[in-house]
Amino acid sequence: MLKIGILGCGRIGQVHARSLFMVEGASVAAVTDAFPDAANALAQKTGAKVMSAEEMIASPDIDAVIIGTPTDTHFDLIQRSARAGKAIFCEKPVDMSADRIRDCITTVEAAGVAFLTGFNRRFDAGFAGIRARIAAGEIGDVELVTILSRDPSPPPVAYIKSSGGLFRDMMIHDFDMARFLLGEEIVRVYATGSALVDPAIGEAGDVDTAVAVLTTASGKICQISNSRRATYGYDQRAEVHGSLGLLKANNVAENNVEIASGAGFCAAPAQHFFLERYAGAYLAEMAHFVACLQSGQAPSPGIRDGLAAQLIADAAATSLATGVPVDLA
Amino acid sequence: MLKIGILGCGRIGQVHARSLFMVEGASVAAVTDAFPDAANALAQKTGAKVMSAEEMIASPDIDAVIIGTPTDTHFDLIQRSARAGKAIFCEKPVDMSADRIRDCITTVEAAGVAFLTGFNRRFDAGFAGIRARIAAGEIGDVELVTILSRDPSPPPVAYIKSSGGLFRDMMIHDFDMARFLLGEEIVRVYATGSALVDPAIGEAGDVDTAVAVLTTASGKICQISNSRRATYGYDQRAEVHGSLGLLKANNVAENNVEIASGAGFCAAPAQHFFLERYAGAYLAEMAHFVACLQSGQAPSPGIRDGLAAQLIADAAATSLATGVPVDLA
Amino acid sequence: MLKIGILGCGRIGQVHARSLFMVEGASVAAVTDAFPDAANALAQKTGAKVMSAEEMIASPDIDAVIIGTPTDTHFDLIQRSARAGKAIFCEKPVDMSADRIRDCITTVEAAGVAFLTGFNRRFDAGFAGIRARIAAGEIGDVELVTILSRDPSPPPVAYIKSSGGLFRDMMIHDFDMARFLLGEEIVRVYATGSALVDPAIGEAGDVDTAVAVLTTASGKICQISNSRRATYGYDQRAEVHGSLGLLKANNVAENNVEIASGAGFCAAPAQHFFLERYAGAYLAEMAHFVACLQSGQAPSPGIRDGLAAQLIADAAATSLATGVPVDLA
Amino acid sequence: MLKIGILGCGRIGQVHARSLFMVEGASVAAVTDAFPDAANALAQKTGAKVMSAEEMIASPDIDAVIIGTPTDTHFDLIQRSARAGKAIFCEKPVDMSADRIRDCITTVEAAGVAFLTGFNRRFDAGFAGIRARIAAGEIGDVELVTILSRDPSPPPVAYIKSSGGLFRDMMIHDFDMARFLLGEEIVRVYATGSALVDPAIGEAGDVDTAVAVLTTASGKICQISNSRRATYGYDQRAEVHGSLGLLKANNVAENNVEIASGAGFCAAPAQHFFLERYAGAYLAEMAHFVACLQSGQAPSPGIRDGLAAQLIADAAATSLATGVPVDLA
Structure with missing residues (x-):
């Protein structure tokens, strides 16, 4: 034990x-x-x-x-x-x-x-599922990855100020996901963004709406978009376009009720936030950590994955500031 | 020509x-x-x-x-x-x-x-599709068929009076669909119904909400439900449960727009009524009729299919009136 | 505590x-x-x-x-x-x-x-959700309830023999659900069934594929269908057609992965069986039981709900045996 | 007439x-x-x-x-x-x-x-629908637009050579859609791409997999992704994230059949290509042209919309060639 x-x-x-x-x-x-x-x-x-x-x-x-x-x-x-x-x-x-x-x-x-970096999303049944099916060859070669990630509502501006900015605080999860799904290192980052949700975020020197384009040495491309606000729940999606097909990790609804009326067919919003949405991922992440300790295998993502994501976030912040793409060493 | x-x-x-x-x-x-x-x-x-x-x-x-x-x-x-x-x-x-x-x-x-009876639904991409895939063995043996059919709104009571009643006027389409999907003749019918949509329909001696259970000699079962009113469009669905899987013909939406907000994810209502919903079916039906005339093949459904559906409708009306199942000769 | x-x-x-x-x-x-x-x-x-x-x-x-x-x-x-x-x-x-x-x-x-009868499905987010929204008047008057319930695979024939039969062992959940969703007592039951999944079940005197039609005094109708086998997971659905709209409790998928290829767009099977599908329901059921003990409120469903469902199951078994509908006292 | x-x-x-x-x-x-x-x-x-x-x-x-x-x-x-x-x-x-x-x-x-530029997609029920609902204020201010557009298979390399390249031949539709959905002119374009589908396309000096990021003066952002090949049909989607919600134009399936089995729930591929997918759009486009001629109203999109899209395509091609974003005058 x-x-x-x-x-x-x-x-x-x-x-x-x-x-x-x-x-x-x-x-x-x-x-x-x-x-x-x-x-x-x-x-x-x-x-x-x-x-x-x-x-x-x-x-x-x-x-x-x-x-x-x-x-x-x-x-x-x-x-x-x-x-x-x-x-x-x-x-x-x-x-x-x-x-x-x-x-x-x-x-x-x-x-x-042993060291595990808590990128919990890698353990989500959706994201882990598409990664496993990519690995199994179900969609052939990965070509184009699209990651959409939007929080229900922005954190307090005070938090924003100490957060390192959207790219290091929020999109960093997506940078790790990009590496996880592309299966190849990022060599170039272009990022742009705006403060559209709350002008106070802009005044604090950050953006709340942002996109990034990541490219790999072999020419694979990943696009990411973030918003600090989504009225319909915690929007967490990824799709991977490959030579043989497309894999998608869809949103998870709060429940399975649907109502049909003159307004159409309405299903529940996305699960509200990360504790609910990633409850299963947190459990799988811990099971992985414990299993690694028991078997002697190195946990993954490890500490070098933590560094890699941080370097991409730094590059994105530089790209936003300079307006041009940034090459990673 | x-x-x-x-x-x-x-x-x-x-x-x-x-x-x-x-x-x-x-x-x-x-x-x-x-x-x-x-x-x-x-x-x-x-x-x-x-x-x-x-x-x-x-x-x-x-x-x-x-x-x-x-x-x-x-x-x-x-x-x-x-x-x-x-x-x-x-x-x-x-x-x-x-x-x-x-x-x-x-x-x-x-x-x-040559004679074609205009059971247009047999030519709908959905219903024809599931029938073709049943015939191709994709779900093994057919066991249980569920047909849900609901009109957007009831016809005038004057029409109801001369219509022959819900079973002969509306559910007759579903009786034909049951035969089409079961691939076996009906031997027993139980039907019941109520006037819940409009009491005037009840006063006219008819029902507006009804279900039927049809059974075949080998024990396959089909359930049908009808309502004369659906606020969300023309509800036209069927599903067939087989030994190897389930085939469904889903509703067709008015358009492919979806809106997400605090109220959830809302898609369009079902296409409003039969001219829109079955536009493709009418075209396929005519193409079949013309192709049969050109090739000399007998059109299907033929006139005997028209009789078979009418006999089931008569049996359903009798079952409603007597409260017990009716055997077909 | x-x-x-x-x-x-x-x-x-x-x-x-x-x-x-x-x-x-x-x-x-x-x-x-x-x-x-x-x-x-x-x-x-x-x-x-x-x-x-x-x-x-x-x-x-x-x-x-x-x-x-x-x-x-x-x-x-x-x-x-x-x-x-x-x-x-x-x-x-x-x-x-x-x-x-x-x-x-x-x-x-x-x-x-205090007494709680463990009809766990009443606490499922889907079924509880549609009941709550019916109670809130979202679909007006309930008219037609459709319950589809199919197990992934039949239990051993030895179990079947001591189970009391499909209506008392399996469909009893649906009879309780019918009462829960109709909000009115059942007065008449028609049931029929066949042994299509496994002839040994028929030899044991039971059916494995069955439907029932339940009616209430005011003319509301409920149809139920059961199969002891579904290749696509544990099929658990209900829909309620009302004067103002339709409420559906859909299946819950094993995960949120979708793959698109020449074969189309494929999502995951339904969660495999009741421990997984109703994990949240079991938790909500226990929370309700504990809350009732704390507050002194009577748990629901209570023991009389257990009796009511059993009486409907008995009537369904009689209807299957006699071929005619059975009235409940 | x-x-x-x-x-x-x-x-x-x-x-x-x-x-x-x-x-x-x-x-x-x-x-x-x-x-x-x-x-x-x-x-x-x-x-x-x-x-x-x-x-x-x-x-x-x-x-x-x-x-x-x-x-x-x-x-x-x-x-x-x-x-x-x-x-x-x-x-x-x-x-x-x-x-x-x-x-x-x-x-x-x-x-x-009168002059109509044939950007047929503006008349699609999906894209026209989201534009109309944006105009009606249903999602508040537009912030982030995502357009995904993928052809079933690449054209012959001979065509590619005379096509002006992916940005002027294929993504030009999406540039027009971006203007249509953003409701504001594009001021900056970043584009990148690779030849991943077919090396011959790269040898012909073009790309077959590409993304673009467009920004407006007020900071709204649009991301576009294109691939010259999709195994699952003609992939045509857009979504618009606004301050009050999200609007999506989803793909249109070839038919409404769904099959469930151990492999999960599988729906039909997307409609195969533009003649089928945009049949309704072509009809609506012609109805608009005729109605404009009858009423004397100017058709939209007009010839200046044709120019605007071409200028964005030129800028995207320059961005791909130079590796940096390009400002539009």
Whole structure:
């Protein structure tokens, strides 16, 4: 039985605790949070011990840690956990700075610990499903990938300011998805965007409506579009056009009710947001992490995937600022 | 070039004229109607001659007639046209009386003329498609057929009174479809119904909401439901459950627009009514009729199919009246 | 915190334990099973005590019991639990005999204990959703209900023999659903069926393909169809035709992947079977049961709903045997 | 009754003749084609006279001409028809050279004749429907437009060489659609592409897989993707994301049959190609042209719309060649 420590008992920490309840072979052994109430609540539900991050990382009883704390704490926790030999499940982004992620890679690889970067969407039945069917050759060669991703509503402007901007905060998921579905590295990025949803986002120096075009060395193309607002739920779609066919991961509806009237045939909105939409993905992600720890296989996406997505996001931000495409080294 | 005469230049006669414009190898040579204006208008569009029914049936230049006049005139026109050696395309129902249909069968078969009963739905891409795929073995043995058929709104009560009732006027299409899809004769009918849409329909001695259960000798089952009113368009669906899978003919939407908002994802209503919904079926039906005349093959559905559907309708009406299932001889 | 005892730690008992983990305000305090391993496994996961049914029912620490044991044990467990003052969550069917259910009603009502009959489908987001929207008046008056329900594959013939037959074992869910959606009692039942899936089922005296027509005093009509085999997953649909529109509870797909190729656009099969399809319903059902115990409200569906469905199933079995409709008192 | 002359009796000329049969108030009076057989066949079907282009343009009996000849003949026919005072329905592109289109504008506007540029997709029930609903305010402000357009299979390489390239031959439809849906002029174009479908297309100096990003002065964004090959039919979709919702024009299926089996739920491919997919659009386009001639209203899209799309196509070709975005004056 693997003993897992959860660093950060907020919304995402609780999701991972629930996943661990469902997954065989692992249990939540320790929890920590800056707010004692949050830690205690999760401890009560799981039977875990409340401890400080220091204690958890130092404890020989803990096999792995889940880092679900604010992004600016990731670097330090990764460094210390890796040196203590803990396997690491780290929420995305690994860090806002590509250089600091490189530092983490050095430490993690020197320590030889397992590392999973929490790009949860890779584990969604839809996205994982199309990737698996691409891999099985069902649509032949991948040529053109379209990713549409729209949040129900924008975060507070205060959050926007510290978020690193839309490309590093929101579209980074899609950059990882592009790599996942293209199966080839991105060599060029063109991005543009506007503040159409809320002028305050523009005043904060960010955009809320954006597109990017990514190309690979062999000429495959990926287009991504983001909006910070969708009235019809959390819009999360991808489609991959290949030489033999098209694979789509469609939206997931809130329910399976349909009403027909003079207004036509109306189905439910898309599931509202990521906790609901990706509930199954979070569970599959944890099952993968635990299975890797049990088998000794390296988790995927790993820390280098975290870096790769960050570099694309940096390039997109540069492209937006300069108005021209940016080449990745 | 086959020369066709159209008896009755109302809505359905015009549909058939349009189909003949699209079909190679046949033209509208003569038209007749009780209202001279209707006949003239159709003549102008098609270049056909206006003549009386008598003249048309007597004319050696006419190869085939299309009977699109009121039901109570069918018997006489069939008898005369058959004796004159014309091929016949007759709108359903052939006649309200099974005995009179039998008389027509005698005449038609004695004359050896081609006869198509206008069960247009058999030629719809959806229903014809599922039938063809059943025949190709795609779902194995047919076990359970479900037919849902609902009109946008009820006809005037005056029409209801002379219609022969829902089973003979509306559900008769579904009885023919049941035979078409089951591929086996019906041996037992149970039907029930209510006047829920309009009490005046009940006062006129008819129902507006009805279901029927049909069974075959080998135990295949078909359920049919009808309503005289659907707010969302002309509801026309069938599904066939077989040993290897399920085939469905879905509704056809008015257009391919979809809107997503807080209310969900809304698509267009079903195409409003039969002229629109079955435009393609009418064309395919005419193409079949013309092809049969050219090749000498017997058109299908033929006059005996018209009788078979009428007998099931009679049995359903009896079942409704008596409350018990009725066996077909 | 409500203390719940689980009687029967098989597949369904485990589902309820998982639901209780998700529901606030209740915990699994005791478990029992004829197989000690099953009881121990569930105890370990939940922290519950393993005890005998006698001990559980006698324990003053247990507020409510969940009866998930074989049907022939329900009667005795209900009687004893009710007399001990336990709230009861009993899987369907309450019992195979309507008379014995009446005995249970007497005991349960005399004891004044809460009782939930486990018609889980009432809690499905689809079926609950259409019921709620009917109640909100969205489709006006209910006129015609269509329920299609098909299992992926038949149970072993040995099970069929002791099951009470398709109407009491399988279609009973649909009879309950009919009452739930019609909002009015059934007064007449016509049923027919065949053994088309497996002749051995016919030799065992049962059918595997069946339809029923139910009517209410006001003339509303419900049609149900069942098959013991569907190659495309667990087919679970209902639609309600009303004066203002149509409400449908559609199937739920295994995933949201779609592939387009020369073969067309293909989406995933329906979720395979009831544990997956009704996972959300089981959770909502448990949340309702716990909320009722907390608030003092009577759970619904109650024990009288269990009786009503059984009486319709008995009538359907009689109709199949006699070939004529059966009136319910 | 308007008298229309058809210049070019190939595939598209025949489509327009059929539309004119359906439209009230206009008839095909004259036809011309380089191949006498083609002209004669269409004359026989419509009752039109066969004449030379010179005779048609000189004839005082002809009110309007439909130019469906090869693109390199458009310039001359437009100049002569306009000077002769004929209303003009010209297939797209008006010409391959923006300067020559400007010449045509001068002539057409000096002559004061009605001019329709044949961007048929604007008349499709789907695209026209979303435009109308945008105009009605149903999705608030337009922010992000996504157009996906893929042909079933590439044209012969010989055609590619004389086509002006993918942007001027194929994506030009989407550039017009972008203007139609954005409701605002394009100020900047970024385009990229690859030859992934067929290396011979790359050797011919063209691409077969391409995307473009268009931006407007107010910051609205449109992404377009094209492929010269789609195994699942003629893929023609657009969606418009606005402040209040999302409008989609979905693909149109070949038929409404669906099959369910272990492989899932499979619907028909998209309608195969433009004659089938846009049959209704061609009819609506002709009805609009005729209605404009009757009312004196200017047809839309007009000749300036033809120029605008060509300028965007030129910019896209430049962007592909240079690797950077191109600003439109």
